[in-house]
Amino acid sequence: MKELIKAFKSLSDETRLRTLNVLLEKECCVCEVMQALGISQTRASRSLMILHQAGFLRLRKEGLWSLYSIDKREMKKFYPLLVKAMKQGLAGSIVSDSDRERLKGAKRTGPGCGRGVKKGAD
Amino acid sequence: MKELIKAFKSLSDETRLRTLNVLLEKECCVCEVMQALGISQTRASRSLMILHQAGFLRLRKEGLWSLYSIDKREMKKFYPLLVKAMKQGLAGSIVSDSDRERLKGAKRTGPGCGRGVKKGAD
DNA sequence: TAAAAACATCCTTATATGCGCATATTGTGT
DNA sequence: ACACAATATGCGCATATAAGGATGTTTTTA
Incomplete structure:
Protein backbone atom coordinates (compact mmCIF):
# COMPACT_ATOMS: atom_id res chain seq x y z
CA MET A 1 0.00 0.00 0.00
CA LYS A 2 2.77 2.42 0.96
CA GLU A 3 4.50 1.39 -2.19
CA LEU A 4 1.48 2.07 -4.33
CA ILE A 5 1.02 5.47 -2.76
CA LYS A 6 4.62 6.34 -3.45
CA ALA A 7 4.16 5.30 -7.07
CA PHE A 8 1.09 7.45 -7.53
CA LYS A 9 2.67 10.36 -5.72
CA SER A 10 5.73 10.27 -7.93
CA LEU A 11 3.44 10.60 -10.92
CA SER A 12 1.41 13.50 -9.61
CA ASP A 13 3.83 16.21 -10.62
CA GLU A 14 4.23 17.89 -13.99
CA THR A 15 8.02 17.83 -14.02
CA ARG A 16 8.13 14.13 -13.29
CA LEU A 17 5.48 13.25 -15.84
CA ARG A 18 7.42 15.16 -18.46
CA GLY A 38 14.49 23.29 -20.12
CA ILE A 39 14.82 23.02 -16.36
CA SER A 40 17.63 23.33 -13.81
CA GLN A 41 20.10 20.57 -13.06
CA THR A 42 18.85 20.22 -9.49
CA ARG A 43 15.31 19.84 -10.68
CA ALA A 44 16.18 17.25 -13.29
CA SER A 45 18.29 15.26 -10.87
CA ARG A 46 15.65 15.24 -8.17
CA SER A 47 12.90 14.41 -10.61
CA LEU A 48 14.81 11.36 -11.80
CA MET A 49 15.76 10.33 -8.31
CA ILE A 50 12.18 10.33 -7.11
CA LEU A 51 10.95 8.31 -10.07
CA HIS A 52 13.79 5.92 -9.42
CA GLN A 53 12.94 5.52 -5.75
CA ALA A 54 9.33 4.94 -6.71
CA GLY A 55 10.47 2.01 -8.79
CA PHE A 56 9.91 3.33 -12.28
CA LEU A 57 13.50 3.82 -13.35
CA ARG A 58 16.67 1.86 -13.67
CA LEU A 59 19.96 3.62 -12.92
CA ARG A 60 23.16 2.79 -14.72
CA LYS A 61 26.41 4.66 -14.11
CA GLU A 62 28.72 5.18 -17.03
CA GLY A 63 31.70 7.42 -16.48
CA LEU A 64 30.46 10.79 -15.44
CA TRP A 65 26.94 10.04 -16.47
CA SER A 66 24.00 8.71 -14.55
CA LEU A 67 21.87 7.01 -17.13
CA TYR A 68 18.24 6.56 -16.28
CA SER A 69 15.83 4.39 -18.20
CA ILE A 70 12.37 3.01 -17.70
CA ASP A 71 12.65 -0.22 -15.79
CA LYS A 72 11.03 -2.89 -17.88
CA ARG A 73 12.51 -5.76 -15.91
CA GLU A 74 11.59 -5.70 -12.27
CA MET A 75 8.49 -3.59 -12.59
CA LYS A 76 5.79 -4.62 -10.19
CA LYS A 77 2.68 -5.79 -11.94
CA PHE A 78 0.94 -2.44 -11.64
CA TYR A 79 3.73 -0.25 -12.96
CA PRO A 80 3.10 -1.05 -16.62
CA LEU A 81 -0.51 -0.03 -16.11
CA LEU A 82 0.52 3.27 -14.63
CA VAL A 83 2.86 4.00 -17.50
CA LYS A 84 0.18 3.07 -19.97
CA ALA A 85 -2.30 5.33 -18.26
CA MET A 86 0.23 8.12 -18.33
CA LYS A 87 0.78 7.71 -22.05
CA GLN A 88 -2.93 7.92 -22.72
CA GLY A 89 -3.44 10.86 -20.43
CA LEU A 90 -0.54 12.70 -22.01
CA ALA A 91 -1.51 12.09 -25.62
CA GLY A 92 -1.62 15.33 -27.55
CA SER A 93 -0.08 17.40 -24.80
CA ILE A 94 1.82 20.35 -26.31
CA VAL A 95 4.43 20.44 -23.57
CA SER A 96 5.33 16.80 -23.66
CA ASP A 97 5.57 16.79 -27.44
CA SER A 98 8.04 19.65 -27.53
CA ASP A 99 10.01 18.03 -24.72
CA ARG A 100 10.50 15.02 -26.95
CA GLU A 101 11.46 17.31 -29.80
CA ARG A 102 14.09 19.16 -27.80
CA LEU A 103 15.47 15.85 -26.61
CA LYS A 104 16.69 15.19 -30.13
CA LYS A 119 27.88 33.06 -13.36
CA GLY A 120 30.49 35.64 -12.51
CA ALA A 121 32.39 34.93 -15.72
CA ASP A 122 31.84 38.25 -17.47
CA MET B 1 -2.03 16.97 -18.49
CA LYS B 2 -3.43 18.93 -15.56
CA GLU B 3 -6.23 16.47 -15.51
CA LEU B 4 -3.91 13.50 -15.39
CA ILE B 5 -1.93 15.05 -12.56
CA LYS B 6 -5.09 15.64 -10.59
CA ALA B 7 -6.05 12.01 -11.11
CA PHE B 8 -2.72 10.72 -9.87
CA LYS B 9 -2.68 13.14 -6.97
CA SER B 10 -6.09 12.05 -5.82
CA LEU B 11 -4.80 8.49 -5.68
CA SER B 12 -1.63 9.25 -3.75
CA ASP B 13 -3.22 9.29 -0.34
CA GLU B 14 -4.03 6.39 1.94
CA THR B 15 -7.46 7.60 2.98
CA ARG B 16 -8.56 8.07 -0.61
CA LEU B 17 -7.20 4.73 -1.76
CA ARG B 18 -9.08 3.05 1.05
CA GLY B 38 -13.27 4.38 11.05
CA ILE B 39 -12.60 8.02 10.24
CA SER B 40 -14.28 11.34 10.92
CA GLN B 41 -17.17 12.68 8.87
CA THR B 42 -15.13 15.62 7.64
CA ARG B 43 -12.41 13.31 6.45
CA ALA B 44 -14.78 10.95 4.69
CA SER B 45 -16.64 13.78 3.02
CA ARG B 46 -13.47 15.44 1.75
CA SER B 47 -12.00 12.19 0.61
CA LEU B 48 -15.05 11.50 -1.51
CA MET B 49 -15.21 15.03 -2.79
CA ILE B 50 -11.64 14.97 -4.04
CA LEU B 51 -12.07 11.64 -5.78
CA HIS B 52 -15.22 13.02 -7.32
CA GLN B 53 -13.51 16.16 -8.58
CA ALA B 54 -10.74 14.03 -10.01
CA GLY B 55 -13.37 12.27 -12.08
CA PHE B 56 -13.43 8.88 -10.42
CA LEU B 57 -16.79 9.09 -8.74
CA ARG B 58 -20.38 9.72 -9.61
CA LEU B 59 -22.55 11.61 -7.12
CA ARG B 60 -26.22 10.90 -6.67
CA LYS B 61 -28.37 12.66 -4.08
CA GLU B 62 -31.14 10.70 -2.46
CA GLY B 63 -32.97 12.34 0.37
CA LEU B 64 -30.48 13.06 3.09
CA TRP B 65 -27.81 10.93 1.52
CA SER B 66 -25.03 11.73 -0.87
CA LEU B 67 -24.39 8.48 -2.66
CA TYR B 68 -21.03 8.06 -4.29
CA SER B 69 -20.12 5.32 -6.71
CA ILE B 70 -17.31 4.57 -9.10
CA ASP B 71 -18.07 6.24 -12.39
CA LYS B 72 -18.07 3.54 -15.01
CA ARG B 73 -19.75 5.67 -17.63
CA GLU B 74 -17.82 8.81 -18.42
CA MET B 75 -14.46 7.62 -17.24
CA LYS B 76 -11.65 8.92 -19.36
CA LYS B 77 -9.81 6.21 -21.19
CA PHE B 78 -7.01 6.03 -18.64
CA TYR B 79 -9.11 5.83 -15.50
CA PRO B 80 -9.87 2.12 -15.79
CA LEU B 81 -6.15 1.49 -15.94
CA LEU B 82 -5.58 3.48 -12.78
CA VAL B 83 -8.29 1.61 -10.95
CA LYS B 84 -6.90 -1.68 -12.14
CA ALA B 85 -3.41 -0.72 -11.00
CA MET B 86 -4.85 0.26 -7.66
CA LYS B 87 -6.57 -3.08 -7.25
CA GLN B 88 -3.36 -4.93 -7.95
CA GLY B 89 -1.29 -2.75 -5.69
CA LEU B 90 -3.81 -3.13 -2.91
CA ALA B 91 -4.23 -6.87 -3.16
CA GLY B 92 -3.58 -8.54 0.18
CA SER B 93 -3.47 -5.29 2.11
CA ILE B 94 -4.65 -5.84 5.68
CA VAL B 95 -6.15 -2.38 6.05
CA SER B 96 -8.18 -2.43 2.88
CA ASP B 97 -9.48 -5.91 3.60
CA SER B 98 -10.78 -4.96 7.02
CA ASP B 99 -12.27 -1.79 5.58
CA ARG B 100 -14.32 -3.94 3.24
CA GLU B 101 -15.26 -6.16 6.16
CA ARG B 102 -16.45 -3.28 8.31
CA LEU B 103 -18.44 -1.95 5.39
CA LYS B 104 -20.76 -4.92 5.71
CA LYS B 119 -21.38 16.32 22.98
CA GLY B 120 -22.90 18.36 25.78
CA ALA B 121 -25.87 16.03 26.07
CA ASP B 122 -25.11 14.55 29.49
C1' DT C 1 -42.36 25.85 11.93
C1' DA C 2 -38.96 23.72 14.64
C1' DA C 3 -35.83 19.99 15.54
C1' DA C 4 -32.99 16.48 13.84
C1' DA C 5 -30.22 13.97 10.44
C1' DA C 6 -26.65 13.74 6.88
C1' DC C 7 -23.38 16.50 4.51
C1' DA C 8 -20.54 20.32 3.16
C1' DT C 9 -17.54 24.07 4.29
C1' DC C 10 -14.73 27.47 6.94
C1' DC C 11 -10.83 28.37 9.88
C1' DT C 12 -6.71 26.98 11.94
C1' DT C 13 -2.60 24.14 12.60
C1' DA C 14 0.92 20.77 11.52
C1' DT C 15 3.31 18.72 8.04
C1' DA C 16 4.87 17.74 3.36
C1' DT C 17 6.48 19.20 -1.09
C1' DG C 18 8.91 21.60 -4.98
C1' DC C 19 12.49 24.41 -6.03
C1' DG C 20 16.73 27.36 -6.16
C1' DC C 21 21.24 28.34 -4.40
C1' DA C 22 25.43 26.92 -2.83
C1' DT C 23 28.28 23.15 -2.09
C1' DA C 24 29.76 18.28 -1.75
C1' DT C 25 30.80 14.03 -4.35
C1' DT C 26 32.72 11.27 -7.82
C1' DG C 27 34.88 10.24 -12.17
C1' DT C 28 38.20 11.97 -16.09
C1' DG C 29 41.98 13.77 -18.35
C1' DT C 30 46.37 16.32 -18.08
C1' DA D 1 47.97 15.84 -7.62
C1' DC D 2 44.99 19.22 -9.94
C1' DA D 3 41.34 21.23 -12.55
C1' DC D 4 37.16 20.32 -14.60
C1' DA D 5 32.69 18.04 -15.80
C1' DA D 6 28.32 15.68 -14.51
C1' DT D 7 25.66 14.70 -10.76
C1' DA D 8 23.93 14.59 -5.88
C1' DT D 9 22.68 16.89 -1.59
C1' DG D 10 22.00 20.17 2.56
C1' DC D 11 19.49 24.21 3.63
C1' DG D 12 15.90 27.60 3.44
C1' DC D 13 11.70 29.55 1.58
C1' DA D 14 7.17 29.63 -0.35
C1' DT D 15 3.35 27.00 -1.04
C1' DA D 16 0.36 22.93 -0.93
C1' DT D 17 -1.93 19.48 1.61
C1' DA D 18 -4.31 16.78 5.32
C1' DA D 19 -6.96 16.88 9.29
C1' DG D 20 -9.85 18.36 13.35
C1' DG D 21 -13.39 21.16 15.43
C1' DA D 22 -17.07 24.25 14.85
C1' DT D 23 -20.58 25.83 12.01
C1' DG D 24 -23.51 26.45 7.82
C1' DT D 25 -26.87 24.05 4.52
C1' DT D 26 -30.46 21.17 2.89
C1' DT D 27 -33.94 17.72 3.47
C1' DT D 28 -36.93 14.99 6.26
C1' DT D 29 -39.93 14.38 10.14
C1' DA D 30 -42.63 15.56 14.13
Whole structure:
Protein backbone atom coordinates (compact mmCIF):
# COMPACT_ATOMS: atom_id res chain seq x y z
CA MET A 1 0.00 0.00 0.00
CA LYS A 2 2.77 2.42 0.96
CA GLU A 3 4.50 1.39 -2.19
CA LEU A 4 1.48 2.07 -4.33
CA ILE A 5 1.02 5.47 -2.76
CA LYS A 6 4.62 6.34 -3.45
CA ALA A 7 4.16 5.30 -7.07
CA PHE A 8 1.09 7.45 -7.53
CA LYS A 9 2.67 10.36 -5.72
CA SER A 10 5.73 10.27 -7.93
CA LEU A 11 3.44 10.60 -10.92
CA SER A 12 1.41 13.50 -9.61
CA ASP A 13 3.83 16.21 -10.62
CA GLU A 14 4.23 17.89 -13.99
CA THR A 15 8.02 17.83 -14.02
CA ARG A 16 8.13 14.13 -13.29
CA LEU A 17 5.48 13.25 -15.84
CA ARG A 18 7.42 15.16 -18.46
CA THR A 19 10.59 13.44 -17.33
CA LEU A 20 9.04 10.01 -17.64
CA ASN A 21 7.69 11.02 -21.01
CA VAL A 22 11.09 11.74 -22.52
CA LEU A 23 12.45 8.56 -21.01
CA LEU A 24 9.90 6.70 -23.09
CA GLU A 25 11.98 7.82 -26.06
CA LYS A 26 15.32 6.59 -24.82
CA GLU A 27 17.69 6.18 -21.91
CA CYS A 28 18.83 9.62 -20.75
CA CYS A 29 21.46 11.19 -18.56
CA VAL A 30 20.51 14.03 -16.24
CA CYS A 31 21.64 16.79 -18.52
CA GLU A 32 19.66 15.46 -21.44
CA VAL A 33 16.48 15.59 -19.39
CA MET A 34 17.51 18.99 -18.20
CA GLN A 35 17.87 20.26 -21.76
CA ALA A 36 14.79 18.54 -23.09
CA LEU A 37 12.58 20.04 -20.42
CA GLY A 38 14.49 23.29 -20.12
CA ILE A 39 14.82 23.02 -16.36
CA SER A 40 17.63 23.33 -13.81
CA GLN A 41 20.10 20.57 -13.06
CA THR A 42 18.85 20.22 -9.49
CA ARG A 43 15.31 19.84 -10.68
CA ALA A 44 16.18 17.25 -13.29
CA SER A 45 18.29 15.26 -10.87
CA ARG A 46 15.65 15.24 -8.17
CA SER A 47 12.90 14.41 -10.61
CA LEU A 48 14.81 11.36 -11.80
CA MET A 49 15.76 10.33 -8.31
CA ILE A 50 12.18 10.33 -7.11
CA LEU A 51 10.95 8.31 -10.07
CA HIS A 52 13.79 5.92 -9.42
CA GLN A 53 12.94 5.52 -5.75
CA ALA A 54 9.33 4.94 -6.71
CA GLY A 55 10.47 2.01 -8.79
CA PHE A 56 9.91 3.33 -12.28
CA LEU A 57 13.50 3.82 -13.35
CA ARG A 58 16.67 1.86 -13.67
CA LEU A 59 19.96 3.62 -12.92
CA ARG A 60 23.16 2.79 -14.72
CA LYS A 61 26.41 4.66 -14.11
CA GLU A 62 28.72 5.18 -17.03
CA GLY A 63 31.70 7.42 -16.48
CA LEU A 64 30.46 10.79 -15.44
CA TRP A 65 26.94 10.04 -16.47
CA SER A 66 24.00 8.71 -14.55
CA LEU A 67 21.87 7.01 -17.13
CA TYR A 68 18.24 6.56 -16.28
CA SER A 69 15.83 4.39 -18.20
CA ILE A 70 12.37 3.01 -17.70
CA ASP A 71 12.65 -0.22 -15.79
CA LYS A 72 11.03 -2.89 -17.88
CA ARG A 73 12.51 -5.76 -15.91
CA GLU A 74 11.59 -5.70 -12.27
CA MET A 75 8.49 -3.59 -12.59
CA LYS A 76 5.79 -4.62 -10.19
CA LYS A 77 2.68 -5.79 -11.94
CA PHE A 78 0.94 -2.44 -11.64
CA TYR A 79 3.73 -0.25 -12.96
CA PRO A 80 3.10 -1.05 -16.62
CA LEU A 81 -0.51 -0.03 -16.11
CA LEU A 82 0.52 3.27 -14.63
CA VAL A 83 2.86 4.00 -17.50
CA LYS A 84 0.18 3.07 -19.97
CA ALA A 85 -2.30 5.33 -18.26
CA MET A 86 0.23 8.12 -18.33
CA LYS A 87 0.78 7.71 -22.05
CA GLN A 88 -2.93 7.92 -22.72
CA GLY A 89 -3.44 10.86 -20.43
CA LEU A 90 -0.54 12.70 -22.01
CA ALA A 91 -1.51 12.09 -25.62
CA GLY A 92 -1.62 15.33 -27.55
CA SER A 93 -0.08 17.40 -24.80
CA ILE A 94 1.82 20.35 -26.31
CA VAL A 95 4.43 20.44 -23.57
CA SER A 96 5.33 16.80 -23.66
CA ASP A 97 5.57 16.79 -27.44
CA SER A 98 8.04 19.65 -27.53
CA ASP A 99 10.01 18.03 -24.72
CA ARG A 100 10.50 15.02 -26.95
CA GLU A 101 11.46 17.31 -29.80
CA ARG A 102 14.09 19.16 -27.80
CA LEU A 103 15.47 15.85 -26.61
CA LYS A 104 16.69 15.19 -30.13
CA GLY A 105 19.03 18.16 -29.99
CA ALA A 106 20.27 17.45 -26.46
CA LYS A 107 23.97 16.78 -25.88
CA ARG A 108 25.55 14.77 -23.10
CA THR A 109 28.44 17.15 -22.73
CA GLY A 110 29.34 20.75 -23.43
CA PRO A 111 27.58 24.04 -22.66
CA GLY A 112 24.17 23.53 -21.11
CA CYS A 113 25.25 20.46 -19.20
CA GLY A 114 26.09 20.15 -15.55
CA ARG A 115 26.09 23.42 -13.67
CA GLY A 116 26.70 25.13 -16.98
CA VAL A 117 28.50 28.41 -17.38
CA LYS A 118 29.97 30.09 -14.35
CA LYS A 119 27.88 33.06 -13.36
CA GLY A 120 30.49 35.64 -12.51
CA ALA A 121 32.39 34.93 -15.72
CA ASP A 122 31.84 38.25 -17.47
CA MET B 1 -2.03 16.97 -18.49
CA LYS B 2 -3.43 18.93 -15.56
CA GLU B 3 -6.23 16.47 -15.51
CA LEU B 4 -3.91 13.50 -15.39
CA ILE B 5 -1.93 15.05 -12.56
CA LYS B 6 -5.09 15.64 -10.59
CA ALA B 7 -6.05 12.01 -11.11
CA PHE B 8 -2.72 10.72 -9.87
CA LYS B 9 -2.68 13.14 -6.97
CA SER B 10 -6.09 12.05 -5.82
CA LEU B 11 -4.80 8.49 -5.68
CA SER B 12 -1.63 9.25 -3.75
CA ASP B 13 -3.22 9.29 -0.34
CA GLU B 14 -4.03 6.39 1.94
CA THR B 15 -7.46 7.60 2.98
CA ARG B 16 -8.56 8.07 -0.61
CA LEU B 17 -7.20 4.73 -1.76
CA ARG B 18 -9.08 3.05 1.05
CA THR B 19 -12.17 5.03 0.15
CA LEU B 20 -12.00 4.00 -3.47
CA ASN B 21 -11.42 0.46 -2.34
CA VAL B 22 -14.69 0.21 -0.43
CA LEU B 23 -16.51 1.85 -3.30
CA LEU B 24 -15.43 -1.06 -5.43
CA GLU B 25 -17.79 -3.10 -3.27
CA LYS B 26 -20.84 -0.93 -3.67
CA GLU B 27 -22.26 2.55 -3.86
CA CYS B 28 -21.84 4.26 -0.48
CA CYS B 29 -23.07 7.27 1.39
CA VAL B 30 -20.63 9.36 3.38
CA CYS B 31 -21.38 7.78 6.70
CA GLU B 32 -20.87 4.28 5.37
CA VAL B 33 -17.39 5.19 4.24
CA MET B 34 -16.83 6.88 7.54
CA GLN B 35 -17.78 3.74 9.44
CA ALA B 36 -15.96 1.35 7.16
CA LEU B 37 -12.69 3.25 7.50
CA GLY B 38 -13.27 4.38 11.05
CA ILE B 39 -12.60 8.02 10.24
CA SER B 40 -14.28 11.34 10.92
CA GLN B 41 -17.17 12.68 8.87
CA THR B 42 -15.13 15.62 7.64
CA ARG B 43 -12.41 13.31 6.45
CA ALA B 44 -14.78 10.95 4.69
CA SER B 45 -16.64 13.78 3.02
CA ARG B 46 -13.47 15.44 1.75
CA SER B 47 -12.00 12.19 0.61
CA LEU B 48 -15.05 11.50 -1.51
CA MET B 49 -15.21 15.03 -2.79
CA ILE B 50 -11.64 14.97 -4.04
CA LEU B 51 -12.07 11.64 -5.78
CA HIS B 52 -15.22 13.02 -7.32
CA GLN B 53 -13.51 16.16 -8.58
CA ALA B 54 -10.74 14.03 -10.01
CA GLY B 55 -13.37 12.27 -12.08
CA PHE B 56 -13.43 8.88 -10.42
CA LEU B 57 -16.79 9.09 -8.74
CA ARG B 58 -20.38 9.72 -9.61
CA LEU B 59 -22.55 11.61 -7.12
CA ARG B 60 -26.22 10.90 -6.67
CA LYS B 61 -28.37 12.66 -4.08
CA GLU B 62 -31.14 10.70 -2.46
CA GLY B 63 -32.97 12.34 0.37
CA LEU B 64 -30.48 13.06 3.09
CA TRP B 65 -27.81 10.93 1.52
CA SER B 66 -25.03 11.73 -0.87
CA LEU B 67 -24.39 8.48 -2.66
CA TYR B 68 -21.03 8.06 -4.29
CA SER B 69 -20.12 5.32 -6.71
CA ILE B 70 -17.31 4.57 -9.10
CA ASP B 71 -18.07 6.24 -12.39
CA LYS B 72 -18.07 3.54 -15.01
CA ARG B 73 -19.75 5.67 -17.63
CA GLU B 74 -17.82 8.81 -18.42
CA MET B 75 -14.46 7.62 -17.24
CA LYS B 76 -11.65 8.92 -19.36
CA LYS B 77 -9.81 6.21 -21.19
CA PHE B 78 -7.01 6.03 -18.64
CA TYR B 79 -9.11 5.83 -15.50
CA PRO B 80 -9.87 2.12 -15.79
CA LEU B 81 -6.15 1.49 -15.94
CA LEU B 82 -5.58 3.48 -12.78
CA VAL B 83 -8.29 1.61 -10.95
CA LYS B 84 -6.90 -1.68 -12.14
CA ALA B 85 -3.41 -0.72 -11.00
CA MET B 86 -4.85 0.26 -7.66
CA LYS B 87 -6.57 -3.08 -7.25
CA GLN B 88 -3.36 -4.93 -7.95
CA GLY B 89 -1.29 -2.75 -5.69
CA LEU B 90 -3.81 -3.13 -2.91
CA ALA B 91 -4.23 -6.87 -3.16
CA GLY B 92 -3.58 -8.54 0.18
CA SER B 93 -3.47 -5.29 2.11
CA ILE B 94 -4.65 -5.84 5.68
CA VAL B 95 -6.15 -2.38 6.05
CA SER B 96 -8.18 -2.43 2.88
CA ASP B 97 -9.48 -5.91 3.60
CA SER B 98 -10.78 -4.96 7.02
CA ASP B 99 -12.27 -1.79 5.58
CA ARG B 100 -14.32 -3.94 3.24
CA GLU B 101 -15.26 -6.16 6.16
CA ARG B 102 -16.45 -3.28 8.31
CA LEU B 103 -18.44 -1.95 5.39
CA LYS B 104 -20.76 -4.92 5.71
CA GLY B 105 -21.84 -3.81 9.17
CA ALA B 106 -22.18 -0.15 8.27
CA LYS B 107 -25.60 1.55 8.58
CA ARG B 108 -26.87 4.55 6.69
CA THR B 109 -28.58 5.96 9.71
CA GLY B 110 -28.36 5.87 13.48
CA PRO B 111 -25.48 6.28 15.91
CA GLY B 112 -22.15 6.66 14.16
CA CYS B 113 -23.64 8.58 11.28
CA GLY B 114 -23.45 12.27 10.57
CA ARG B 115 -22.01 14.35 13.37
CA GLY B 116 -23.17 11.65 15.73
CA VAL B 117 -24.22 12.20 19.32
CA LYS B 118 -24.33 15.70 20.72
CA LYS B 119 -21.38 16.32 22.98
CA GLY B 120 -22.90 18.36 25.78
CA ALA B 121 -25.87 16.03 26.07
CA ASP B 122 -25.11 14.55 29.49
C1' DT C 1 -42.36 25.85 11.93
C1' DA C 2 -38.96 23.72 14.64
C1' DA C 3 -35.83 19.99 15.54
C1' DA C 4 -32.99 16.48 13.84
C1' DA C 5 -30.22 13.97 10.44
C1' DA C 6 -26.65 13.74 6.88
C1' DC C 7 -23.38 16.50 4.51
C1' DA C 8 -20.54 20.32 3.16
C1' DT C 9 -17.54 24.07 4.29
C1' DC C 10 -14.73 27.47 6.94
C1' DC C 11 -10.83 28.37 9.88
C1' DT C 12 -6.71 26.98 11.94
C1' DT C 13 -2.60 24.14 12.60
C1' DA C 14 0.92 20.77 11.52
C1' DT C 15 3.31 18.72 8.04
C1' DA C 16 4.87 17.74 3.36
C1' DT C 17 6.48 19.20 -1.09
C1' DG C 18 8.91 21.60 -4.98
C1' DC C 19 12.49 24.41 -6.03
C1' DG C 20 16.73 27.36 -6.16
C1' DC C 21 21.24 28.34 -4.40
C1' DA C 22 25.43 26.92 -2.83
C1' DT C 23 28.28 23.15 -2.09
C1' DA C 24 29.76 18.28 -1.75
C1' DT C 25 30.80 14.03 -4.35
C1' DT C 26 32.72 11.27 -7.82
C1' DG C 27 34.88 10.24 -12.17
C1' DT C 28 38.20 11.97 -16.09
C1' DG C 29 41.98 13.77 -18.35
C1' DT C 30 46.37 16.32 -18.08
C1' DA D 1 47.97 15.84 -7.62
C1' DC D 2 44.99 19.22 -9.94
C1' DA D 3 41.34 21.23 -12.55
C1' DC D 4 37.16 20.32 -14.60
C1' DA D 5 32.69 18.04 -15.80
C1' DA D 6 28.32 15.68 -14.51
C1' DT D 7 25.66 14.70 -10.76
C1' DA D 8 23.93 14.59 -5.88
C1' DT D 9 22.68 16.89 -1.59
C1' DG D 10 22.00 20.17 2.56
C1' DC D 11 19.49 24.21 3.63
C1' DG D 12 15.90 27.60 3.44
C1' DC D 13 11.70 29.55 1.58
C1' DA D 14 7.17 29.63 -0.35
C1' DT D 15 3.35 27.00 -1.04
C1' DA D 16 0.36 22.93 -0.93
C1' DT D 17 -1.93 19.48 1.61
C1' DA D 18 -4.31 16.78 5.32
C1' DA D 19 -6.96 16.88 9.29
C1' DG D 20 -9.85 18.36 13.35
C1' DG D 21 -13.39 21.16 15.43
C1' DA D 22 -17.07 24.25 14.85
C1' DT D 23 -20.58 25.83 12.01
C1' DG D 24 -23.51 26.45 7.82
C1' DT D 25 -26.87 24.05 4.52
C1' DT D 26 -30.46 21.17 2.89
C1' DT D 27 -33.94 17.72 3.47
C1' DT D 28 -36.93 14.99 6.26
C1' DT D 29 -39.93 14.38 10.14
C1' DA D 30 -42.63 15.56 14.13
